[in-house]
Amino acid sequence: MTTLDVDAVQAFVAIADFQSFTRAAEFLGSTQGAISVKLKRLEDRLGVRLLERTPRQVRLSAQGAVFIEGAREFLAAHERALAGLSSTRRRFGLGIAAHVAGPEVPTLLARLYAHDPGLCIEVRLETSRNLLGAFDRGELDAVIIRRDEDRRDGETLGPEHFGWFASPGFKRAPGEPLRLAALAPLCGVRDIATRALDGAGVPWVEVFVGVSTAVNAAVSAGLAVGPFSCRLAPSDTVEVSKQFGLPPLPSSEIVLHSTLTDARSRKALQTLAAAFRERHAVANEPEISAQKTWPKIELAAS
Incomplete structure (x- = not known):
């Protein structure tokens, strides 16, 4: 044997x-x-x-x-x-950015708990900027966020590509400002999108601002165009940058920041990072095509 x-x-x-x-x-x-x-x-x-x-x-x-x-x-x-030999429970404060988190989060957390049941996981979902601030203040032990333009530290977990998505029935009259739906003003993806539109001279008007569920609903209903991660765009939408002459959005990276130092916590974090890499595999080719809908990652429990 x-x-x-x-x-x-x-x-x-x-x-x-x-x-x-x-x-x-x-x-x-x-x-x-x-x-x-x-x-x-x-x-x-x-x-x-x-x-x-x-x-x-x-x-x-x-x-x-x-x-x-x-x-x-x-x-x-x-x-x-x-x-099982120890009754000590350890706290693990984890932040996951709203533009990074997808339907796989419960699976990832379940895998982390299965690795170490003695870990008390506290999860916060916010914008990358808010989470990075909380991490720097010592309020969180680890954060998984979109890379901040001003920082190059952190462990890269994978690329993140963005595109312009809308309902297949979305209409835009000639000369009409682009109807835009995005998250709150502190959202980094919104900033990337509006800067790209301004740089390309594309007029726009923000018709929906708020939480992700409202933005997704507005885009799916054909009321607006939304800048989304190609991995997390609503399943009933299509990429429309070429169709409406919209500028390409720069790719970013998903990164992990952590202050954990003890061996058990670092092993748990390694488990989480490995699972995240596996679940966030995206297309290697970042170019956007109006004829292509980006693949959505469907996740099953490990």
């Missing part, structure tokens, strides 16, 4: 998550040589190659892609067993 070594499986998952031996070693408080040895030991025990390594890239092999979820479950079970 093949038995698994926790440290070796942990090394494999860390390398897969960070796609880097160096960053995985830093995360585990080890050395690149040590985790390479652990990975080799695991591959020898399983009789398969789990990772493919080139000078520029580290990625899962076909066998590694099959093994990764079982490896995560194995580590989660190990953490639950250890957590």
Whole structure:
């Protein structure tokens, strides 16, 4: 019977998550040589190659892609067993930006709790700017937000592309200002959109401002055009930039900021970051086409 070594499986998952031996070693408080040895030991025990390594890239092999979820479950079970020995519950203040959060959030939180039931997760959903301010003031332990233009720190979780979306039946008369629906004025995506319109000389008028549900409803009803993440645009809308001559919107990045330092919390955060990367895979090609509707990520519980 093949038995698994926790440290070796942990090394494999860390390398897969960070796609880097160096960053995985830093995360585990080890050395690149040590985790390479652990990975080799695991591959020898399983009789398969789990990772493919080139000078520029580290990625899962076909066998590694099959093994990764079982490896995560194995580590989660190990953490639950250890957590059961302690009655101590730890608070984890997590902020997720409204323009980043999607229907997968419950799945991500459930995965985080399954990894460590001793974690008391407190979640705040707001704009990226408000969350970053709360993080800097020490009110939150970690935030997942759209990258701030003035900051380059944080761990990149993936790209975020934006477009102009409207109902297929949306009409705009010649010379009419673009009817725009967007979130509150402090929303960074709104600022990006209005700057792009002004820069292109496109007249616009804001007809809906408010919470995301109201904005989504206005756009879906054919009353306005909305700037959305291509990943999170309402499913009954289409990208209309070419149709109405609207300027392209610059892409951004989703980043994770964290102050967590203890080993258990960092492992939990790694689990969350890995799940977020998996669930937020977007098209590699950012160009917008009026003939194309961007794929929506449909998520199932892990």
